[in-house]
Amino acid sequence: TNIRSNTHLLKGSRRSIHRSSIRAATMATSRAPLLLLAAILAAAASVQGQATPPAPAPSAGGQCTPDYLSELGLCVDFRLGRVDLRGKNLADERERCCRNVRGKPSAAECLCTAFRDAPDVSDRADFADDVNVVLLVCDQPQIPDLACPASTSG
Incomplete structure (x- = not known):
């Protein structure tokens, strides 16, 4: 058993x-x-x-047309916290900004100009850090020792 x-x-x-x-x-x-x-x-x-191609250094060619500066205004507003994201997708807004930065030979120079021309930023001495943050967010290499003074007058 x-x-x-x-x-x-x-x-x-x-x-x-x-x-x-x-x-x-x-x-x-x-x-x-x-x-x-x-x-x-x-x-x-x-x-x-x-x-990702490297971000070109700022050129002296004056390629910052008013239309291009206007397009970069979204990046400036985004960086300065002025974008109202209610009802918007953060990734879509980021992509709208980055689309205007990627592959543009004068992106850094024009971002400097766009930050300098932005309203309510006259108290800033330099915008190089802001430009480099936008480049970083857009998967572009930062530019060391970027000169991006708030004023064009010397």
Whole structure:
């Protein structure tokens, strides 16, 4: 009798182990697509960060047209905390700003001008830090030792 009951227990244990193995395999299989997706997203983010072209140094070419300065006004307002985000998507507003900064040879120079011309900032001595924050937020390299005085008069 003991042999039969032990055999019965052994068969029950095998079934239990088999069910556990199936459950573990099913869970591993269901996690595989999630892990693959996470790996793809991480790789895409890494490649995107590497593909960002360097921000050009300010040029003396005077490429800051009134229209371009107006477009950069959103970046200035965004940096100075003047953007009302009620009913707006923060990422969309950031992208609107950055679209005007990426790939523009005169972006830093024009951002300096846009900050200098912005209302209610006359008490600031230099806008280089503000320009570099915008460049950083837009995934552009910062410009060390950027000269961006608040006034054009010497």
